[in-house]
Amino acid sequence: MKYIFNKAILLNDTYSVFEYTKAGNKTTDFDSYSNWNASYILGKDVLDALYARCEKLDITAKMTDEDCRNLQENLNQNGMLNRQFELEKEAIKTLLAYDNVYLFAFLDEYNMICDLNNYKDVRHYGENINSQILLRMCHKEHLLIENYEEYCDNVYKFYTTYDYDALF
Numbered sequence: 815m816k817y818i819f820n821k822a823i824l825l826n827d828t829y830s831v832f833e834y835t836k837a838g839n840k841t842t843d844f845d846s847y848s849n850w851n852a853s854y855i856l857g858k859d860v861l862d863a864l865y866a867r868c869e870k871l872d873i874t875a876k877m878t879d880e881d882c883r884n885l886q887e888n889l890n891q892n893g894m895l896n897r898q899f900e901l902e903k904e905a906i907k908t909l910l911a912y913d914n915v916y917l918f919a920f921l922d923e924y925n926m927i928c929d930l931n932n933y934k935d936v937r938h939y940g941e942n943i944n945s946q947i948l949l950r951m952c953h954k955e956h957l958l959i960e961n962y963e964e965y966c967d968n969v970y971k972f973y974t975t976y977d978y979d980a981l982f
Contacts, residue, residue, distance in 0.1 A: 850934075851941040858930035865936060867982055895974065903966040906958060917958045918951050921969045930981065 835841060854860075909915045926932060926946065932939045950956055958965060 849941065850938075854934040856931060856934050856940045861930050861933055861936065862982075899966065899970045899973075903963070906962045906966065910958065910962060917962075918947075918956045919958050919962075919965060919969075920947055920950075920956055922965060922972070923956075924972060928976075928981075 831841060906917060909917055926943060932943055934940065
């Protein structure tokens with residue numbers, strides 16, 4: 815409710831939209847709003863240009879203090895990943911207890927996710943993926959119900975054992 819009754823949102827953002835519409839102007843629809851897809855090139859080549867891969871360590875070299883720090887950092891990141899999966903599973907379980915919640919999940923769309931040609935950068939995929947997701951939701955595909963534990967276990971296994979080197 816903070817968002818609805820936020821004075822700044824109401825006066826600065828919402829009011830201007832009402833005035834704009836009242837003046838006879840047409841507001842942007844959600845298919846056009848913030849649509850950047852035509853302005854960017856998608857694909858692995860774009861990602862390769864944006865992402866700098868760390869050099870592999872010489873496995874014959876003696877372990878240094880920096881290596882120990884890197885090892886600890888990697889272990890901490892893995893712990894964070896495990897925690898993230900556990901939190902997600904608990905959130906799904908909690909939300910599915912409500913009759914009015916329909917929860918869809920697409921982290922098991924491995925072919926879609928791992929196809930680097932779907933991305934403009936390391937975080938944004940093309941609008942065709944949005945369209946695929948909406949169609950699948952419309953057909954009630956990827957709807958989590960009693961299968962959520964199996965879904966979570968499969969996703970965890972995939973992302974923790976994936977050969978990330980294959981991306982390069």
